[in-house]
Amino acid sequence: MTVEVCVCIPARNEADRIATLIDALATQDIDRPFGVALCVNNSSDDTGRIAQHAAARADGRFTLTQVACQFEPSLAHAGSARRAAMQLGVEILGRAGGLLISTDADCRPPADWVAANLAASAPDRIVGGRIELDEDEAEECPEIFAFRRHFDAYWRRVRAIEDRIDPSPWDPAPRHGDHTGASLALSVDLYRRSGGVPLQPSGEDRALVEAAIAAGGKLVHPQTVWTRTSARTTGRATGGMAEDLQRWIDAEARGELPNVPHFDHWEARAMWRRDLRKDRGTTGLVEAERLLPPMPCDMTLPMIGSS
Numbered sequence: 001m002t003v004e005v006c007v008c009i010p011a012r013n014e015a016d017r018i019a020t021l022i023d024a025l026a027t028q029d030i031d032r033p034f035g036v037a038l039c040v041n042n043s044s045d046d047t048g049r050i051a052q053h054a055a056a057r058a059d060g061r062f063t064l065t066q067v068a069c070q071f072e073p074s075l076a077h078a079g080s081a082r083r084a085a086m087q088l089g090v091e092i093l094g095r096a097g098g099l100l101i102s103t104d105a106d107c108r109p110p111a112d113w114v115a116a117n118l119a120a121s122a123p124d125r126i127v128g129g130r131i132e133l134d135e136d137e138a139e140e141c142p143e144i145f146a147f148r149r150h151f152d153a154y155w156r157r158v159r160a161i162e163d164r165i166d167p168s169p170w171d172p173a174p175r176h177g178d179h180t181g182a183s184l185a186l187s188v189d190l191y192r193r194s195g196g197v198p199l200q201p202s203g204e205d206r207a208l209v210e211a212a213i214a215a216g217g218k219l220v221h222p223q224t225v226w227t228r229t230s231a232r233t234t235g236r237a238t239g240g241m242a243e244d245l246q247r248w249i250d251a252e253a254r255g256e257l258p259n260v261p262h263f264d265h266w267e268a269r270a271m272w273r274r275d276l277r278k279d280r281g282t283t284g285l286v287e288a289e290r291l292l293p294p295m296p297c298d299m300t301l302p303m304i305g306s307s
Contacts, residue, residue: 009103010078132226
């Protein structure tokens, strides 16, 4: 069976969550079959078997191809796992190519997720999907969802600053700002030109995006593309979202709000990007920005509705 799109999933000890993702993929409203590439790596539970059983319930909506990897300790990290899953996706799509969509094993995409990625895609386009916390978990951890609303408001103001000073012709407002491995799509050709997922312990998804931009890709953030991810605070990847969520809980327990960069820093950065882009282009800008030190977190996260 020929498929034009493949969902690529790294998974390690995800027996409790992988069926939720597989079941969500079975409800996709795309009008054609698609592939699912699952890399079960360094697992000690039944992730693979549970995924196979869930896929059997999908009534042929997709074909699950699974590989089991046991990476040596120095390579047992998110970069190796996501790279293996994406490479399996490349093999599934074959010589004709197609669209690779990365996601995580603790995600629950809406029914139009694959179709929305396809609609937003183009040969040289990198499609970042908006990440929402799974609303089914809101009652279990309401403080996390409250913090997320504050952060969403903060990032909307940041994007408004960027769109005012340094708008992108191919990524216009309204847009979100997420481009993580939980929902990231690009063509097989662009993936190959970028050199694949870098073998680094964390931040491999952001590094892939940077490499794809350097290879001529255009990053877009359409509001139509989004997925849910779990609100768990014990994740699988170093430096991942779960660690951020745990920091929010810790801050709430201390009666504090996290610190974030002041909006003045974002305004200065947007002007810097605009001016440097004129001289060095988007590729040169990405390379230069990678060398900058982190912005200082010198402002308390604003509460929703604050000025």
